[in-house]
Amino acid sequence: MVNGAATLNLVERLEKQARELGFVAFGVASAKEDPVRAARLEEWLGEGHHGTMEWMETRAHHRRSPQGLWPEARSVIALGMSYAPARDPMALAGLSDRARISVYAQGKDYHDVLKKRLKALARWLIAEEPEAQVKVFVDTAPVMEKPLGEAAGIGWQGKHTNLVSAEHGSWLFLGAIYTTLDLSLSQPHRDQCGSCQACLDACPTDAFPTPYTIDARRCISYLTIEHKGPVVEEFREAMGNRIYGCDDCLAVCPWNKFASSAHSMREFLPRGELVAPRLSELLALDDAGFRAFFSGSPIKRIGRDRFVRNCLYAAGNSDDPGLLKPCRDLIEDPDPVVADAARWAVGRLTATP
Incomplete structure (x- = not known):
């Protein structure tokens, strides 16, 4: 000892x-x-x-x-x-033809x-x-x-x-x-959030019933990564163009002003094709293409079907008529969740303003 x-x-x-x-x-x-x-x-x-x-x-x-x-x-x-x-993780919020992937997964x-x-x-x-x-x-x-x-x-x-x-x-x-070693213990860190609630206000789906408590069932990170079935329609529009995770509550934290990318590991540098990927290209991925494209990425673990489901929700939120054809092509997808998302996206893209 x-x-x-x-x-x-x-x-x-x-x-x-x-x-x-x-x-x-x-x-x-x-x-x-x-x-x-x-x-x-x-x-x-x-x-x-x-x-x-x-x-x-x-x-x-x-x-x-x-x-x-x-x-x-x-x-x-x-x-x-x-x-x-x-880069600012929120920078792609207004680019409807592009997909937003959480910083940690790039x-x-x-x-x-x-x-x-x-x-x-x-x-x-x-x-x-x-x-x-x-x-x-x-x-x-x-x-x-x-x-x-x-x-x-x-x-x-x-x-x-x-x-x-x-x-x-x-x-x-x-x-x-x-x-099993009895090591000298560090002092616990005190809470320094104070009265700030920027993260709570930024959440697009109101996933925080109270400060310090998250309801995963309303969280976009959970919905795009962990949730396997169709996402309830209540949250589809709020997902915007986020197809894997969500950085909003993290990105607005005032303490980030002290963070420097110079401290990040080289391995965590974003792959160029994941910084602002085109939805049209992601929607075209079959299972083999998905596995090859996301080799070595944490995104690979959710599988092609769940990933394309997310991309279809983003396409439905895009107001981009150029995405109508790739969405229609997926209406007969063998996966019923993908097919459901495709029908929803087509309905949104063809709806009368």
Whole structure:
């Protein structure tokens, strides 16, 4: 076991190593259960705010605390990597023939990038402390990265429920390393949102029933990525030309003025063809074309049908007669959800003003 000054020294060296690997935010939290965090999770699930993300509920006992997932864990190393964009994420809002893809999905798949570096950091830690056991996580396990990040002092959960950093704004990819080591803990970060509610006001679907609470069932990120069936018509128009995710509540955060794209990893630089893609070209993608086009991208995981469904909603909102033919071509699509979206889009594009 590492104790006292030796613990502090280890954490300082660990942070130095993390920063050399490209992490811009670092902190350590306890692996023990926080009753307040656990109660908030149960309340959120009880309200049904997780929508069809059943895994949130079925593994809630693991999400309650790091020790709920791994009883031997003693400390959590919380890490953040910047993906601050060089361009305004809202710039495409008025370009009806173009599609808007969330900033985080325009480069390489962050899961792969972060996990590779988390594993490198974990190997370094084991080399320093051979008795240590570690597990690394990047958004694919029942780990509450955002509240753990707040407990570790790398930011605070803003009113939009995402982590906000005073240095990097709302643009952080989060990862965590659980370890059996008792490491020196960081001070939790205090909330610095104040009276600001820019993120709440910016949401096009009113997905925040109260500050600090999101109803995923109304969130465009959820609707375009996680939701598998037809999107209810109430939200289709509000989706605008957003076809994968939504950056609105993140983009308007005043703390972003301190974020710099210079801190972003090269892997997160946007692919040119994803910055402002033409809807007409995306609507023409078949399954093979979709897989090839989005190879190495997080977008690939939602599949061609859900992706084209989103593009059809965007086309229906475009008022662009040039998109009528590609929409009509999809009315007989084998996927009933795509066909439904195509009929909706054609109806919108042919409606009398």
